[in-house]
Amino acid sequence: MVRYTYEELTPGHGFQMPGATITEDAIIRFAMEWDYQPFHVDREKAKASLFGGLIASGIHTFAMAMRLCNEGGLFREPAVAGLGIDNLRWLEPLRPGSTITPYVTVRSCRVSQTKPGLGIVTWDIVVSDHEERTVLSFSVTNLVRRSDSVDAEPESPPVDRA
Amino acid sequence: MVRYTYEELTPGHGFQMPGATITEDAIIRFAMEWDYQPFHVDREKAKASLFGGLIASGIHTFAMAMRLCNEGGLFREPAVAGLGIDNLRWLEPLRPGSTITPYVTVRSCRVSQTKPGLGIVTWDIVVSDHEERTVLSFSVTNLVRRSDSVDAEPESPPVDRA
Numbered sequence: 001m002v003r004y005t006y007e008e009l010t011p012g013h014g015f016q017m018p019g020a021t022i023t024e025d026a027i028i029r030f031a032m033e034w035d036y037q038p039f040h041v042d043r044e045k046a047k048a049s050l051f052g053g054l055i056a057s058g059i060h061t062f063a064m065a066m067r068l069c070n071e072g073g074l075f076r077e078p079a080v081a082g083l084g085i086d087n088l089r090w091l092e093p094l095r096p097g098s099t100i101t102p103y104v105t106v107r108s109c110r111v112s113q114t115k116p117g118l119g120i121v122t123w124d125i126v127v128s129d130h131e132e133r134t135v136l137s138f139s140v141t142n143l144v145r146r147s148d149s150v151d152a153e154p155e156s157p158p159v160d161r162a
Numbered sequence: 163m164v165r166y167t168y169e170e171l172t173p174g175h176g177f178q179m180p181g182a183t184i185t186e187d188a189i190i191r192f193a194m195e196w197d198y199q200p201f202h203v204d205r206e207k208a209k210a211s212l213f214g215g216l217i218a219s220g221i222h223t224f225a226m227a228m229r230l231c232n233e234g235g236l237f238r239e240p241a242v243a244g245l246g247i248d249n250l251r252w253l254e255p256l257r258p259g260s261t262i263t264p265y266v267t268v269r270s271c272r273v274s275q276t277k278p279g280l281g282i283v284t285w286d287i288v289v290s291d292h293e294e295r296t297v298l299s300f301s302v303t304n305l306v307r308r309s310d311s312v313d314a315e316p317e318s319p320p321v322d323r324a
Contacts, residue, residue, distance in 0.1 A: 034225050035232065050242060058244045059228055063196050063221050070197065080212060082220045085250035085300070138247070 002073035005147045006119040009109050017072035019101035020064060022056055027096055030060040055093040061136050062088065065102050065127045069140075074104055074123065078145040083120070088138035092129070099130040107139060111146070119144045164235035167309045168281040171271050179234035181263035182226060184218055189258055192222040217255040223298050224250065227264050227289045231302075236266055236285065240307040245282070250300035254291070261292040269301060273308070281306045 002015045024043075031040030035057035038045035046054040069075055075082070094100065107122040121144045127136040164177045186205075193202030197219035200207035208216040231237055237244070256262065269284040283306045289298040 034229055037232075037237070059225050062247075063225065066221055067196055070199075075199070082252055084252060085224075085247060088247035088250070090244055090246060 004073075004078070006078055006109065006121070006144045007147055009106050009119075009121060009144075011106050011108055013106040015072065015074065015104045017068045017074065017102040017104060019099050020068060021099040022060070022064065022094060022096065024054060024096035027054055027056045027060065030063075031057045035059050051093050053095060055095055058090045058136075061090065061094050061100070061127070062138070064100060065125060065136060065138075066140075068100070068102050069104060069123075069125065072102070072104075075142065078147070079121075079142045080118070080145055081143045083141040083143060086122075086139040086141070088136070090136055092133050092135045094129070094135050098135070100127050100135060102127045109144075112143065115143075117146055119146055166235075166240075168240055168271065168283070168306045169309055171268050171281075171283060171306075173268050173270055175268040177234065177236065177266045179230045179236065179264040179266060181261050182230060183261040184222070184226065184256060184258065186216060186258035189216055189218045189222065192225075193219045197221050213255050215257060217257055220252045220298075223252065223256050223262070223289070224300070226262065227287060227298060227300075228302075230262075230264050231266060231285075231287065234264075234266075237304065240309070241283075241304045242280070242307055243305045245303040245305060248284075248301040248303070250298070252298055254295050254297045256291070256297050260297070262289050262297060264289045271306075274305070277305075279308055281308055 028041050031037065037057070039049040039051050039055055040046075040057045043054055103126050105124045107124045109119055109121045112118040112120050120141060122139050122141045124139050125137065126134055129135050190203050193199065199219070201211040201213050201217055202208075202219045205216055228237075265288050267286045269286045271281055271283050274280040274282050282303060284301050284303045286301050287299065288296055291297050
């Protein structure tokens, strides 16, 4: 479990996150609810599709990667909220039985202009499968509480467009 | 249900998608599985948090918006695959009982350099709540089959980094 303070983070600093395996059952169950497409929910139609077999919904892959980062401690205290996602690319189809692991690198850190008790941290996240192919990459920007301001909680929801 | 061909799309062209209401039950259920944070899963802890009450996971809001666009026909044929997401911003906390509706505008269309049977379409998606606040915005880039090439299916999975 990663533990960090805002002050410790520097661009280039990297964190290994835990991995997880995506099953056929999980792919179908997720897609039945969130992304109903033949190549996500129907093994036979998926065989006849461009992909030649079932592949995970890209929303599923993204949600799994975010969960693994949360489990790895990245989105726990001192992180307090998500602001956005940039440059998300689904680079390879993700098939049943694949194990994926995110690796996180600090892209940038700066103090919020509107809420000086908070830092704005952008993480570059590269998600690899068990054959070391990059299947997904994206950046997440979070609000992160500064250590020297633990008693100075912002009074309003920490939305920051700066 | 939106019906379109690649050839009909022009930048600025807009589509209204269907809406849906997010319930407290759905917020907690989603976050229990995908984004376990006190302000998404625990009504009492959420009250004491910066947000002053339960709010939806941003992953949930994004997944709902994508599902509504799929239900609205945007990601059906002739769309064949998603390439990526850009400039995603969670602009307002989404609370139980809110109804959200995506509005989609064509940002750009171009023919794939590597697979001329396919077009690359970027959609700007603005998700508003029932009080007409923008709660989420992002762009999605899709591969879209060109009408004049229905018989020219690409042989490999339609991943395109161009």
